[in-house]
Amino acid sequence: MxxxxxxxxxxxxxxxxxxxxxxxxxxxxxxxxxxxxxxxxxxxxxxxxxxxxxxxxxxxxxxxxxxxxxxxxxxxxxxxxxxxxxxxxxxxxxxxxxxxxxxxxxxxxxxxxxxxxxxxxxxxxxxxxxxxxxxxxxxxxxxxxxxxxxxxxxxxxxxxxxxxLNRMITDAELNLVSARLNDLTQHFHFNDARKVTTEAMASGEIDQSALQQLLPYVASIAPNSGRFVPLLMDDHWILFGIGSNTSGEKFAMAFSSLEELKPHHAEYLNALGGAAGVSHSLMITGDLQRHAPNACGLFVTQAMERIAECYEVNKDSIASDLEQFIDSFQQSDWQEQSLFNRNGRxxxxxxxxxxxxxxxxGTYKIEHQHSDPYSQKKQPAG
Structure with a gap:
C-alpha cells in the first residue's frame, strides 16, 4: 500500500x-x-x-x-x-x-x-x-x-x-478532447475519431451509410451548427467538418498540420463533402511538424479548441482563426515549437x-483550462 x-x-x-x-x-x-x-x-x-x-x-x-x-x-x-x-x-x-x-x-x-x-x-x-x-x-x-x-x-x-516526443496521439485522447469540448460549445459537435481505410480512400465513393458513420446527421444539419471529426488517413490525423451558417448555407473544411494534403486524401475529403451536399471542401494546411514530429493529433486538438471558441458557424471566420494559428506557430522559433510539442502532450x-x-x-465531467498562448478567443461582432 x-x-x-x-x-x-x-x-x-x-x-x-x-x-x-x-x-x-x-x-x-x-x-x-x-x-x-x-x-x-x-x-x-x-x-x-x-x-x-x-x-x-x-x-x-x-x-x-x-x-x-x-x-x-x-x-x-x-x-x-x-x-x-x-x-x-x-x-x-x-x-x-x-x-x-x-x-x-x-x-x-x-x-x-x-x-x-x-x-x-x-x-x-x-x-x-x-x-x-x-x-x-x-x-x-x-x-x-x-x-x-x-x-x-x-x-x-x-x-x-x-x-x-514523436509518439502518435491516440484516438482515446482525441475522443476525450471531443467530449470535453462538446460540454462547452453551443454550436459545434465533435465526433469520435475514425480511421479511414486504404480501401475506402481508393474507391473514392462515399454513400450515405459511410457518411452517417463518419459524420452523423450532417445530411440534415441545422443552420448555425457544425460537426467535425478527426480522421486518421495513412497514419496522419486530419480534422474534417461540415457546417451550416446562419442562413443555412452548407460548407465543408479540413485542417492538416502538413504543408499540403496528399492528392488521394484531398479527393476523399472532397467526396465526403460532396456526399453531404457540398461541392468543394476548403483545405486549410500548414507546415507545422518540423519540430513537432508525429504531432498531427496534437494540432488537431488545437484546431478543435479554436473552432469550439467561435461564437457562430461561419466558414470564413473559422478559416481565419485556423490560419492565424498556423501563422503564429510558424513565426515562433524552433525552441517554442519543440516546447509546444512536449508540453502539449x-x-x-x-x-x-x-x-x-x-x-x-462515477462522473464524466472533464476539467477545462484556457487555451494556450497561440490562441485568442474570437469576440462577438459589435
Whole structure:
C-alpha cells in the first residue's frame, strides 16, 4: 500500500507581506477545498518559488485541493493559463526533481511507508526524461502501479515510449478532447475519431451509410451548427467538418498540420463533402511538424479548441482563426515549437488522467483550462 501524502510542508519564515498572509491562508485550507486562490495562482504564474513549492507539496496530498493544485500546475506546464516559456521550463525541472527525490526515498522504504506522487506530476516529470534512462523507467513503473490511466491505455502500451516526443496521439485522447469540448460549445459537435481505410480512400465513393458513420446527421444539419471529426488517413490525423451558417448555407473544411494534403486524401475529403451536399471542401494546411514530429493529433486538438471558441458557424471566420494559428506557430522559433510539442502532450495525458479518475468516481465531467498562448478567443461582432 502506497501512502497518500508527503510530509507536511513548512514554509520558511519570511518578512511580513500580503503574499505570506496568502500562503498561510492556503496552508490552513481544509483538504476538502476544491480551488486554489487566484492570488496563489498569480504568484505561481510569476514564477514565485515559494508559491510553486506550496502547490507541488499540496498536489501530492491526494485530496480535492491537491488535485486542483496538480491540475493548475499541469495546465501551466502544458502552455495554458497564461504560462510563460520560462515558467513551463521551470515547472518541468521542478517536477522531475520532486520525482527523483521521492522515488529514491521510496526505494529504501517498505511499501507501507512510501510516498505517492500525484499522477499529473508524474506525467510532467516523465516528459522531462530522456530515452531509456533509469529515471524514465522508474516513472513508468510508478504509473503502472498507480494505474493512472485506468483502462484508457492498455498496460502493455505503458512503457518508456509513453514519453517519446514523436509518439502518435491516440484516438482515446482525441475522443476525450471531443467530449470535453462538446460540454462547452453551443454550436459545434465533435465526433469520435475514425480511421479511414486504404480501401475506402481508393474507391473514392462515399454513400450515405459511410457518411452517417463518419459524420452523423450532417445530411440534415441545422443552420448555425457544425460537426467535425478527426480522421486518421495513412497514419496522419486530419480534422474534417461540415457546417451550416446562419442562413443555412452548407460548407465543408479540413485542417492538416502538413504543408499540403496528399492528392488521394484531398479527393476523399472532397467526396465526403460532396456526399453531404457540398461541392468543394476548403483545405486549410500548414507546415507545422518540423519540430513537432508525429504531432498531427496534437494540432488537431488545437484546431478543435479554436473552432469550439467561435461564437457562430461561419466558414470564413473559422478559416481565419485556423490560419492565424498556423501563422503564429510558424513565426515562433524552433525552441517554442519543440516546447509546444512536449508540453502539449502533457495536457492530453492530463485529460486521460481526469477521465480515468472521474469514471472511477462515477462522473464524466472533464476539467477545462484556457487555451494556450497561440490562441485568442474570437469576440462577438459589435
Amino acid at each position: 502506497i501512502a497518500n501524502t508527503l510530509p507536511a510542508f513548512s514554509p520558511p519564515v519570511l518578512d511580513p507581506s500580503p503574499l505570506q498572509e496568502e500562503f498561510s491562508a492556503f496552508l490552513e485550507l481544509p483538504d476538502t477545498a476544491h480551488q486554489v486562490s487566484w492570488k496563489i495562482k498569480d504568484a505561481v504564474r510569476r514564477n514565485n518559488s515559494l508559491a510553486t513549492e506550496l502547490l507541488f507539496s499540496k498536489a501530492c496530498s491526494g485530496s480535492p485541493l491537491g488535485r486542483a493544485s496538480a491540475s493548475f500546475l499541469l495546465a501551466l506546464y502544458s502552455g495554458k493559463e497564461g504560462a510563460s516559456n520560462d515558467l513551463m521550463l521551470q515547472l518541468g525541472k521542478d517536477s522531475l526533481k520532486l520525482c527523483e527525490i521521492v522515488l529514491s526515498r521510496n526505494a529504501r522504504k517498505a511499501s507501507s511507508d512510501q510516498w505517492k506522487i500525484a499522477p499529473k506530476i508524474l506525467v510532467m516529470a516523465g516528459l522531462e526524461t530522456v530515452g531509456n534512462s533509469q529515471v524514465r523507467s522508474n516513472i513508468v513503473q510508478e504509473i503502472k502501479e498507480q494505474e493512472i490511466f485506468g483502462y484508457l491505455i492498455e498496460e502493455n502500451q505503458i512503457d518508456n515510449s509513453l514519453f517519446g 502533457a495536457g492530453l495525458y492530463g485529460v486521460l488522467i481526469d477521465a480515468a479518475a472521474m469514471r472511477d468516481e
